[in-house]
Amino acid sequence: MSRPAPIECTGAPRDIGLDQGRACRALLRARFASLPGWERLLLRAGLCDRATARVARDMQRYFPHQAEALQGLARGAGVPRLWLARRLAREHGAGSAPAASEGLAAVASGDPGRTFLARSVAGEAIVRRILSDGGFGSLELTRPWLTSGLAGVNDRGLALVCSLAADEPGDCAAPAALLVRDCLQQFDSVGAALEWCVGRPAGGRATLLLADASGELAAIDVAGTERRVRRAEAGLLVAATADRGAAIEKSLRAASPVNAESLVRALTGGSPASDCVLVDPAERRLGLAVAATPLHWIPL
Numbered sequence: 001m002s003r004p005a006p007i008e009c010t011g012a013p014r015d016i017g018l019d020q021g022r023a024c025r026a027l028l029r030a031r032f033a034s035l036p037g038w039e040r041l042l043l044r045a046g047l048c049d050r051a052t053a054r055v056a057r058d059m060q061r062y063f064p065h066q067a068e069a070l071q072g073l074a075r076g077a078g079v080p081r082l083w084l085a086r087r088l089a090r091e092h093g094a095g096s097a098p099a100a101s102e103g104l105a106a107v108a109s110g111d112p113g114r115t116f117l118a119r120s121v122a123g124e125a126i127v128r129r130i131l132s133d134g135g136f137g138s139l140e141l142t143r144p145w146l147t148s149g150l151a152g153v154n155d156r157g158l159a160l161v162c163s164l165a166a167d168e169p170g171d172c173a174a175p176a177a178l179l180v181r182d183c184l185q186q187f188d189s190v191g192a193a194l195e196w197c198v199g200r201p202a203g204g205r206a207t208l209l210l211a212d213a214s215g216e217l218a219a220i221d222v223a224g225t226e227r228r229v230r231r232a233e234a235g236l237l238v239a240a241t242a243d244r245g246a247a248i249e250k251s252l253r254a255a256s257p258v259n260a261e262s263l264v265r266a267l268t269g270g271s272p273a274s275d276c277v278l279v280d281p282a283e284r285r286l287g288l289a290v291a292a293t294p295l296h297w298i299p300l
Contacts, residue, residue: 105238156213
């Protein structure tokens with residue numbers, strides 16, 4: 001991950017996708033061009049595998065604004081919409097469970113209203129600043145080909161981060177990671193966002209961590225139709241593989257004080273090759289820690 005300048009995305013969902021597609025056009029077209037010729041022909045003809053078709057169908061059914069954004073993204077980048085839907089399916093589908101080095105953590109530092117969310121990040125990522133019609137503005141870290149963020153905060157101080165997800169049998173194929181974008185656009189508090197996430201259809205297996213400017217902190221684990229809400233214990237929530245989660249929690253419990261810098265150290269394990277993103281709901285900003293360089297904050 002580099003330290004990209006934020007992409008400015010404004011307007012209706014289709015316009016937001018169009019802005020992102022234009023900004024990421026060269027990268028996305030190069031990725032699409034690397035596919036075998038027969039795959040490109042099939043996707044341009046509107047033909048795809050069953051998993052991709054289900055994701056596109058359920059995205060349209062349950063996340064219509066993001067389906068519109070996906071159309072704009074495809075148009076702006078000049079690539080087929082179904083190829084982007086396939087990237088979404090594979091990003092959050094079978095075989096995409098977090099590696100042992102990846103983790104999420106949410107830390108309440110002990111000061112009122114000073115809560116941070118964080119997650120490790122591998123691979124390509126962009127930062128986008130969204131000013132949407134009929135919704136809250138937000139600052140998000142995401143992939144060039146995704147409509148929903150991996151981490152973000154809106155102008156009301158609601159912040160979310162989402163784990164990488166694995167496949168899970170269920171009626172809905174649209175991945176739970178899409179809930180991040182809907183929450184940032186619509187809600188200003190953890191309570192309201194949790195209510196939406198608990199009742200909204202979404203598929204796969206994922207963990208969303210939520211915080212708001214008041215200092216409230218929660219997590220929701222999604223496994224198909226099942227939802228489990230968790231609250232912080234002594235100001236801490238961690239989501240990771242068992243061994244990695246224990247190491248992160250031990251590091252944070254030992255930190256004095258627990259702050260943004262100690263959170264970065266806990267997530268990266270001190271590795272200079274590890275990157276992570278932090279979200280500060282009180283200040284409405286994202287922090288990028290790239291290859292052991294000092295934390296760089298981007299304001300909303």
